[in-house]
Amino acid sequence: EAGVTQSPTHLIKTRGQQATLRCSPISGHTSVYWYQQALGLGLQFLLWYDEGEERNRGNFPPRFSGRQFPNYSSELNVNALELEDSALYLCASDGSGNTIYFGEGSWLTVV
């Protein structure tokens, strides 16, 4: 069974641009979660999508947004990129028993 897959693995953008990251959950999982792992800030909850709806978001500005598609895949959009947005973005999907399983992550570098 395939795990959570994320693309691209690495992305380099210029300050002010937009970045789009993609995530495919484990087959059968309907919820997707996005986390940011930034140097010095640790792992922080970003967004939760379930059945195509945004269910909750962490303490991040509105320029962090996303959506979930009918096939439960998801994309995370970061607008007006700032240098501090450089981080590993981890996607996770919802397993049974209140457990989430993470993908390998997408490295975003803002220069």
Place this chain on the structure above:
Amino acid sequence: AQSVTQPDIHITVSEGASLELRCNYSYGATPYLFWYVQSPGQGLQLLLKYFSGDTLVQGIKGFEAEFKRSQSSFNLRKPSVHWSDAAEYFCAVGTPGSARQLTFGSGTQLTVLP
């Protein structure tokens, strides 16, 4: 709001030695508790979890953790460390109703000496 503290930023052990990584949480009731491991440049792999019941839980790769309510702790242990265990370990807390919106500790980097 819940919080998680991993007091040890970095731990070094010799291969074959025992290991204990500390995790303390703050939450008014019994939380859902998790340990994840992250190898360099990789995502997070679930080692084990605790929701209720037996306070000693077994995980993958020979790891176990014990939930101690009186100490608000969920320490991770392994009796004999292998070189491949070198990685960063994260303790995380979820709450009933938002179990998947985890609060993570700052992580403990484990170095294994040959």
